[in-house]
Amino acid sequence: MATVMTGNGERRLPATGFDARVAGCDEIPVLDLAPFACGAAAARQALAMRLREACIRSGFFYIRNHGIPQDVVASVFSAAKDYFALPDADKMATHVGRSRNNRGYAALLEENTDPSGAGDLHESFDIALDVPADDPDVLAGKVLYGPNQWPTGRPALRAALERYHAEMCALSHRLLAAFALSLALPEDYFEPMIRKPLATLRVLHYPPQPEVDDARRIGTGAHTDYECFTILAQDDVPALQVLSAQDEWLAAPPVPGCFLVNIGDQMARWTNDRYVSTVHRVINRTGRERYSIPFFFGPDYDTVVTALPGCVAADDTQRYAPIRSGDYINERFTATFANYGGKL
Ligand SMILES: O=C(O)CCC(=O)C(=O)O
Numbered sequence: 001m002a003t004v005m006t007g008n009g010e011r012r013l014p015a016t017g018f019d020a021r022v023a024g025c026d027e028i029p030v031l032d033l034a035p036f037a038c039g040a041a042a043a044r045q046a047l048a049m050r051l052r053e054a055c056i057r058s059g060f061f062y063i064r065n066h067g068i069p070q071d072v073v074a075s076v077f078s079a080a081k082d083y084f085a086l087p088d089a090d091k092m093a094t095h096v097g098r099s100r101n102n103r104g105y106a107a108l109l110e111e112n113t114d115p116s117g118a119g120d121l122h123e124s125f126d127i128a129l130d131v132p133a134d135d136p137d138v139l140a141g142k143v144l145y146g147p148n149q150w151p152t153g154r155p156a157l158r159a160a161l162e163r164y165h166a167e168m169c170a171l172s173h174r175l176l177a178a179f180a181l182s183l184a185l186p187e188d189y190f191e192p193m194i195r196k197p198l199a200t201l202r203v204l205h206y207p208p209q210p211e212v213d214d215a216r217r218i219g220t221g222a223h224t225d226y227e228c229f230t231i232l233a234q235d236d237v238p239a240l241q242v243l244s245a246q247d248e249w250l251a252a253p254p255v256p257g258c259f260l261v262n263i264g265d266q267m268a269r270w271t272n273d274r275y276v277s278t279v280h281r282v283i284n285r286t287g288r289e290r291y292s293i294p295f296f297f298g299p300d301y302d303t304v305v306t307a308l309p310g311c312v313a314a315d316d317t318q319r320y321a322p323i324r325s326g327d328y329i330n331e332r333f334t335a336t337f338a339n340y341g342g343k344l
C-alpha cells in the first residue's frame with residue numbers, strides 16, 4: 001500500500017486507479033446550518049450531534065442554509081474566471097513568489113500537494129486577511145500576515161474576492177460555534193482564538209484531463225488540509241474524491257446551494273484525531289474546465305494548537321505536541337510550495 005506524508009504523519013493510500021464511487025448521504029451528509037443563524041438551543045444541539053457524527057465518520061459534510069447569498073458565490077466564480085483568463089504576464093505580475101506572505105498566483109504544475117507527485121494540474125490565486133505592512137505582527141515577522149496582491153485595473157474582481165472572504169470569515173465563526181458545541185464546549189469557546197484568523201481564500205482553475213497518463217500528475221495530489229476546516233465551493237464540474245475509512249475513493253460532487261466542509265489537520269490535533277482530517281484529491285476527467293474555491297480557516301498565528309478539554313480519551317495518549325498555529329501552517333506551506341514567501 002502506498003502512503004502520503006501529511007502534517008500529522010503518514011497516511012495509507014490505496015493503489016486503485018482513478019475511479020470513485022459516489023458517497024452515500026450517510027457518508028457525506030448534508031447538514032442544515034439554519035439553527036446557527038437564528039435557531040433555538042435544542043435545534044443547535046441536535047445539529048451539533050450530527051456534525052460530530054460526520055466529523056468522526058468521514059470528516060466531510062455539506063452545509064445548506066449557511067447564510068451566504070447565492071449572488072455572492074456567483075460573483076466570486078465569475079471573478080475567478082476573469083482572473084484566470086488574464087494574459088500570463090498579468091497573472092505573473094501577481095505571482096506568489098513576489099509576496100512574503102503566500103499571496104498571489106501559482107501556475108500549472110508549480111504546486112505539488114502530494115510530496116511524491118510531479119506537480120498539480122491546476123493554477124491558483126490566493127488572498128488572505130489583508131494586514132497592512134506596518135502592522136506589529138507583520139513587523140514581528142509572522143509571515144502569514146501581510147498585504148494581498150491584486151492585478152491592476154480590476155476593481156470588481158478585488159471587490160468580489162474581498163466580499164467573499166469576509167462572508168466566509170463570518171460563516172467560520174458560526175461553524176466554530178457548532179464545532180464547540182459538538183465537543184461539549186461553550187459555543188463561544190473558540191472566539192478568543194480567531195480574532196485575526198489564518199484564513200486563506202483560494203481560487204482554482206483545473207484544465208480538463210480526460211486521460212491520466214502519469215499517476216503522479218493529477219489536478220490536486222492526495223493530501224489532507226492544514227487548517228481547522230475548509231469550506232469549499234465547487235462549480236458544476238465534479239472532480240473531488242475523498243478517501244473513506246475503508247480505503248475507498250468516494251466522489252464528493254457539487255450539491256447546488258451547498259458548500260462542502262472538511263476537517264483539516266489542526267482540528268484533528270485539537271480533537272486528538274477524534275475528528276478525522278481526511279485524505280482527498282482532485283482529478284478532472286470530465287473534459288470541461290473546472291473552477292473551485294476553497295476557503296481554509298485556522299486560528300490566530302499565536303494560538304497554541306493542542307488537545308482540547310475532554311478530547312484525550314482515558315485509554316489514549318495525547319498524540320501531538322502543542323504547536324503555534326502559525327508555526328504549523330508555515331511548516332506545511334514550506335513542505336509543499338517551493339515558492340513560499342516564508343522561505344524567502
Ligand atoms: O478543488 C477542489 O475541489 C478541492 C481542492 C483542495 O482539496 C485543496 O485546495 O485543498
Ligand SMILES: [Fe+2]
Pocket residue numbers: 223224225230280
Ligand atoms: Fe484540500
